[in-house]
Amino acid sequence: MNITYIYLFHFIIYSFLGWICETTYCSIIDKQYVNRGFLKGPFCPIYGAGALIVVIILSPFSDNIIMLYLTAMIFTSILEYITGFLLETMFHLKWWDYSNYKFNIKGRVCLLNSTLFGILSVITIEIINPILVDITKSFSINVVIWTCNILIIYFAVDAMITTARVMQLGGKLKEMSTLFEEIREKSESYKGLLQQNLSRIDEIIGQDNEALAHTKEQINKLKLKLESVILKDKSVNKRIIKAFPNIKSLNHQYSLDKLKEEIKKLRRK
Numbered sequence: 001m002n003i004t005y006i007y008l009f010h011f012i013i014y015s016f017l018g019w020i021c022e023t024t025y026c027s028i029i030d031k032q033y034v035n036r037g038f039l040k041g042p043f044c045p046i047y048g049a050g051a052l053i054v055v056i057i058l059s060p061f062s063d064n065i066i067m068l069y070l071t072a073m074i075f076t077s078i079l080e081y082i083t084g085f086l087l088e089t090m091f092h093l094k095w096w097d098y099s100n101y102k103f104n105i106k107g108r109v110c111l112l113n114s115t116l117f118g119i120l121s122v123i124t125i126e127i128i129n130p131i132l133v134d135i136t137k138s139f140s141i142n143v144v145i146w147t148c149n150i151l152i153i154y155f156a157v158d159a160m161i162t163t164a165r166v167m168q169l170g171g172k173l174k175e176m177s178t179l180f181e182e183i184r185e186k187s188e189s190y191k192g193l194l195q196q197n198l199s200r201i202d203e204i205i206g207q208d209n210e211a212l213a214h215t216k217e218q219i220n221k222l223k224l225k226l227e228s229v230i231l232k233d234k235s236v237n238k239r240i241i242k243a244f245p246n247i248k249s250l251n252h253q254y255s256l257d258k259l260k261e262e263i264k265k266l267r268r269k
Helices: 003-030 045-061 065-091 111-137 141-198 207-231 234-243 253-268
Strands: none
Touching: 003 045, 003 111, 003 141, 045 065, 045 111, 065 111, 065 141, 141 207, 141 234, 141 253, 207 253, 234 253
């Protein structure tokens, strides 16, 4: 059987198993169903890639459980760190943050998760992979090839759509930040006009009063525009933020916090 398609097939299976683990774990913690993962579909490619690389590279250590565990813990930590760094660089968003955990490195990896990934790696190499190899042998090459081709296309389409939506989220946060700043500036201007007129109440009904009304109207328009920006594509925002509740923005955290607040309000309605 073609080794490339075997690896692809295993990558798909591990991506699905990783999604099950992540979704189950997060759903139990949140006490509600959470579609965990970057993609919308039931796959976590980072788990698929991680498991496949671990099996290929670390299998020679399978006869020494302690060595296997330690190397797996280190290797998966490096993989998680690099993945976190790349995602932050691409989207200017911090998808997970272990800063509150002991022994973490820039919030991207922590000792607790590294320990768990080490255990999962040992289980994968010693138990899951042998079973998966036997299952793969039971399928004909045509079934494996067609399954891989169809699902890889699905992965690509899902990844493109999700990436586009995450980019939209980044654009939304930037637009929200701009509007917040404009509202702040207009509000400061409005307060300044009020203070200027406190000493000459009798003249407020003149030109300055018109300036006050105009500034207030501008503030209201900016607030309405901000509301429309927040509500736009709310289902997309809700899915991404629900899947990554601890997501942080490297440039527009205030806007992201406000967006999270609005999404919580929508959930309660």
